[in-house]
Amino acid sequence: MTSSSTTHDARELLWKPSDSLRDANRRKIIRAVMVEPNTQVNIARFTGLSQATVSGLVNELVGENVLRVDSGGDNERGKKLRVGAVRGVAVGIEVNHNGLTVAARRVDTSSVEYETANFGAEQGDNAWVRESARLIRDLATKTGLDAEHVVSIGLGIPAAIDPRTGMVTQVASSLDWDLSGNPRHRFSDHFPHVPVIVDNEANLAAYGEYVYGAGRSVESMYFIKASTSIGSGLITNGAIYRGRHGLAGEIGHVTMDPQGTVCRCGNRGCLDTIVGGNRLVEQVRQAYTGYRVDLPTSLEGMIERAKRGDQVCTRILQDASRDIGLALARVANLLNPDIMVLGGELGRAADLLVGPATNEMQLFSLRGMYDHAAPTKLVGSELGLLAGAQGALAFALRVDSTVAV
Known part of the structure; x- marks a missing residue:
């Protein structure tokens, strides 16, 4: 022994x-x-x-x-x-359009170290890989160990990943990425032999919320990540549902208005064109044109103003929540999950948004989901903007590295 x-x-x-x-x-x-x-x-x-x-x-x-x-x-x-x-360190990375978050945790503790960088996917894959590697080394040291003890890396990226091959099938329409090869191989020079488990960043945020957040102890959870763009993830009985090509859950490209604004995906009237972060900020700036000069430049700034009582920001966010609620009603009618979780940047304004969105869900989805003791419900994220990195960390730990390498 x-x-x-x-x-x-x-x-x-x-x-x-x-x-x-x-x-x-x-x-x-x-x-x-x-x-x-x-x-x-x-x-x-x-x-x-x-x-x-x-x-x-x-x-x-x-x-x-x-x-x-x-x-x-x-x-x-x-x-x-x-x-x-x-002795070991588990790592999770979430890459977004305008930033990345890295989480690291010793496997023998529950304390997680985080670092974020305003260095997003639009700067090219080689650039964010180098930045991620730097943050991993820094965080491993903060845990009391070092990069030589990294045992797994979970990587969430704004792209669809084929669940059978691990290859990228489609990246976000605004990104100009090289689709050749498997994304995990981009870390081989920095962390040779360490298994890198890759998935869509909204899927991994959903997994984080399922394991550590609002989705604990439920059988099925639908997570909507509402930030610069709109993504989502579905968890059923502990497994991420990805679809045949890794494209399941792209609620941001559900058509809300067939005659609406052309989306960057090439279709018209997608949910992204109505409630995407840039669109919401643009509406605030249009409303205040000629009246104010201290206008918000980001969704974060817009949410902060709404929380301080700005009526324009509040109205635009609540209008957006009703559009999200209508989209979620369609999802609920198809999937009937136990719980739906609002995350991403808009999740930080859940106190303003969940009520109007829930009203819309109940108006346009089947009554049987609500007329009993355990109704389908919409709640705000418990992990906030750390859901993706924490979910990536957990998911990579779960996958057997003797198979993944």
């Missing part, structure tokens, strides 16, 4: 090649606890393993000090398991 004083290397625990089913099951359990401390019952549900298998392997892992048991709980299976003496 391993000595209780031994500190394990997370890379060794998760990366060591093995064809053994037992080793694969051990990794599943370790990964589940690294994502979030939990009980044996929930770990069995999360991993798909039997209670007996989980119980036997947990006893081994606790004996080796890879896992430890909390003192609370009525019985052994009801006590939470946490990571024991294991």
Whole structure:
């Protein structure tokens, strides 16, 4: 048996090649606890393993000090398991049009370090990769370890990713990216051998909210990310639904007005053209033309003004929320999720927006979703603008690196 004083290397625990089913099951359990401390019952549900298998392997892992048991709980299976003496850093990255966020967490703690940079996707993929790598090194040091201990990197980008190949099938229409190759290979010079798990940034924000935020303990959750553009992600029974080509959930390109403004995707009247961040800021500036010079230049500034009582900003945001509510009513009629979560920049104004959007949802979706004790509901994000990076971190930990590399 391993000595209780031994500190394990997370890379060794998760990366060591093995064809053994037992080793694969051990990794599943370790990964589940690294994502979030939990009980044996929930770990069995999360991993798909039997209670007996989980119980036997947990006893081994606790004996080796890879896992430890909390003192609370009525019985052994009801006590939470946490990571024991294991050294490693998990990383998550969210890339947006106008910035990126990197999160890093030691696998044996719940404390997450974050850094953001106003350095977005429009500056080219090589540039944001270099900036991401720099922030990863800085944050790894802040955790008390260093870049040599990075065990996984989750990467959310404004693009559709084919779930079968990991290749980009389509980037946001405003970006001029090289679509050749797999995005994870762009990190190989900076972090050789570290598995990089790539997905759409709204999907990973949805996953973060599902694991750590407003979507905890539900079977299905629909997340709408409303910022510069409008994206979304659907989680069902712990899995991200992506569709055949990774394009599921593109609510920003649902047609709201067939005769409306031409969208950058080439269609007309998309939700993006009505409630995208730039469009909302433009409406405020138009309303104040000739009357004020201190006009907002960003969605963040517009939200701050609304919270201070600016009637124009408040009205435009609430009008936008009604358009979002109409779009969500269509989603609700198709998917009937347990909960819908408003995130992204507009999620910061949830106190102003959720009410009008909910009214619109209830007006245009089926009554059966609301006429009982557990209605479908719309709530604001709990993780805010950190949902994407935190979801990327968790999702990359979940994926077996012996398969992903």
